[in-house]
Amino acid sequence: MSQTYENTYETSLAASDKIKIRIKQNPKKYTCLTGDRPTGHLHIGHYFGSISQRVKLQNLGVKTYLLIADLQVITDRNNTSNIQNYVYSNILDYLAAGIDPNKTTIFTQSAIPELNELFIPFLSLVSDSELRRNPTVKAELDASNKGLSGLLLTYPIHQAADILFCKANIVPVGKDQLPHIEICRTIARRFNERYKTIFPQPYGLLSNSPYITGLDGRKMSKSFNNSIQLSFTSEQTNEIIKKSKSDSEKNITYDPENRPEIAALLSTAALTTGQNAKTIAKDIGMSGAGALKKFTSQAVNDYFAEFRQKRFEISQDKSYISDIITQGNKKANEIANQTLNEVKSAMNLKY
Numbered sequence: 001m002s003q004t005y006e007n008t009y010e011t012s013l014a015a016s017d018k019i020k021i022r023i024k025q026n027p028k029k030y031t032c033l034t035g036d037r038p039t040g041h042l043h044i045g046h047y048f049g050s051i052s053q054r055v056k057l058q059n060l061g062v063k064t065y066l067l068i069a070d071l072q073v074i075t076d077r078n079n080t081s082n083i084q085n086y087v088y089s090n091i092l093d094y095l096a097a098g099i100d101p102n103k104t105t106i107f108t109q110s111a112i113p114e115l116n117e118l119f120i121p122f123l124s125l126v127s128d129s130e131l132r133r134n135p136t137v138k139a140e141l142d143a144s145n146k147g148l149s150g151l152l153l154t155y156p157i158h159q160a161a162d163i164l165f166c167k168a169n170i171v172p173v174g175k176d177q178l179p180h181i182e183i184c185r186t187i188a189r190r191f192n193e194r195y196k197t198i199f200p201q202p203y204g205l206l207s208n209s210p211y212i213t214g215l216d217g218r219k220m221s222k223s224f225n226n227s228i229q230l231s232f233t234s235e236q237t238n239e240i241i242k243k244s245k246s247d248s249e250k251n252i253t254y255d256p257e258n259r260p261e262i263a264a265l266l267s268t269a270a271l272t273t274g275q276n277a278k279t280i281a282k283d284i285g286m287s288g289a290g291a292l293k294k295f296t297s298q299a300v301n302d303y304f305a306e307f308r309q310k311r312f313e314i315s316q317d318k319s320y321i322s323d324i325i326t327q328g329n330k331k332a333n334e335i336a337n338q339t340l341n342e343v344k345s346a347m348n349l350k351y
Helices: 005-025 044-060 071-075 083-097 114-123 128-132 135-144 155-164 175-194 234-243 260-273 277-303 305-315 318-346
Strands: 031-036 063-068 104-108 170-173 203-206
Touching: 005 044, 005 175, 005 203, 031 044, 031 155, 044 063, 044 083, 044 170, 044 260, 063 083, 071 155, 083 104, 083 305, 083 318, 104 318, 114 155, 114 175, 114 318, 128 175, 135 155, 135 175, 155 175, 170 175, 175 203, 234 277, 260 277, 277 305, 305 318
Parallel strands: 031 063, 031 170, 063 104, 170 203
Antiparallel strands: none
């Protein structure tokens, strides 16, 4: 690739900011692909970092596809026993947050075999060295504590198939996912140059949401067990916040570098109250970590009260969730089949 990964963030951010303005001006010009791997229950980091942004794009009128990447679970995990539970849980979270299945196509990756067919020609368009120097793949390899599997190495190519099957031209991502978008753009460009212009070169849509830390000060993650899940009750929220680590200093101050656990609680409280973290710290002052935990618990529970009520109501009709998956998979299959036929024609593979 002509562009190094280290130099892409500033240009990607500038492009993302311009696209956000254009989306508001003409949302019908844009197709969005976004999604999650069902490796666990979604948490408030997902809500503020991505789900709420998806709802905004959907409501602006952007054509939106929401992928549940169930096949990608085995990229770095051996156990698939809970996938179905997580898929249903994720969809409940989407619906409770405001995702409308009449506006957003929700589908499961494993139900769209055409994605795997697109993977084969896409695989021919990138080199081994381009894949191996992808920093996201390197990070995921380090985190997996396993050897480099073929699936992990080619993970960005599978993502390219996910994005390009519906000809998405915007993909909401975090900074760490930009190298994957770069590979996807490269695949689209090289296919168009080698065969026929079919695919757009998608742009990463960077979130303006603040960085959301887990209760231990690290990145909020399902793997770290430091998150407040969207499926939690108020009692479960109280319990996990109560058990979260603090420090021995009684006076509450906002100091992310030296007091990461206290800062994480303050950041969560700030996000769910709209207040400033330093202001909250000053107000609590010498009341200590116990008072901060109670304040944060109340803030989270108040913010998500309506969400939880809606989630509970939807959960009472499991057939509704099944219908959403069935209809979404049907629509995604139709689009993927159309795109695959275009690809085969361009490659002279239609007989």
